[in-house]
Amino acid sequence: MAFLADFKKFLLKGDIVALATAVIIGGAFNKIVASLVADIIMPVIGLLLGGQNVDNLFFSLDGAEYATVEAAREAGGAILTYGNFLQAVIDFVIIGFVIFWLLKGYEKTKKKEEAKPAAIKAPTQEELLIEIRDELRKK
Numbered sequence: 001m002a003f004l005a006d007f008k009k010f011l012l013k014g015d016i017v018a019l020a021t022a023v024i025i026g027g028a029f030n031k032i033v034a035s036l037v038a039d040i041i042m043p044v045i046g047l048l049l050g051g052q053n054v055d056n057l058f059f060s061l062d063g064a065e066y067a068t069v070e071a072a073r074e075a076g077g078a079i080l081t082y083g084n085f086l087q088a089v090i091d092f093v094i095i096g097f098v099i100f101w102l103l104k105g106y107e108k109t110k111k112k113e114e115a116k117p118a119a120i121k122a123p124t125q126e127e128l129l130i131e132i133r134d135e136l137r138k139k
Contacts, residue, residue, distance in 0.1 A: 033098075037091050057083030
């Protein structure tokens with residue numbers, strides 16, 4: 001029973017709950033970025049490349065000519081699909097950019113919290129006794 005109580009305490013710690021929340025939000029954020037890249041950015045890049053789908057960019061390593069990545073895979077050809085890599089790099093850059101701005105905003109809030117004046121500290125019992133002793137000595 002002590003194991004279950006310890007496990008429950010562990011799960012309900014603030015750090016664990018915050019981590020679980022971050023993982024869930026991160027998963028949803030990944031879907032948003034993937035859609036942004038695949039549905040908005042890559043079609044524009046494809047248009048700039050002459051109407052070619054970026055997912056279909058590849059090098060044939062065996063020297064054969066293939067019309068599409070799927071055709072090369074069906075034929076068992078050796079290919080490097082650099083279009084997929086390009087899309088992954090763009091995903092990474094966008095996620096890095098957003099995280100950079102989120103952390104920058106977070107640090108600004110931390111600086112504001114640190115700039116607040118500290119609460120007035122009440123004197124300790126020893127400090128009060130020293131003051132009383134010093135006043136009595138003066139008399």
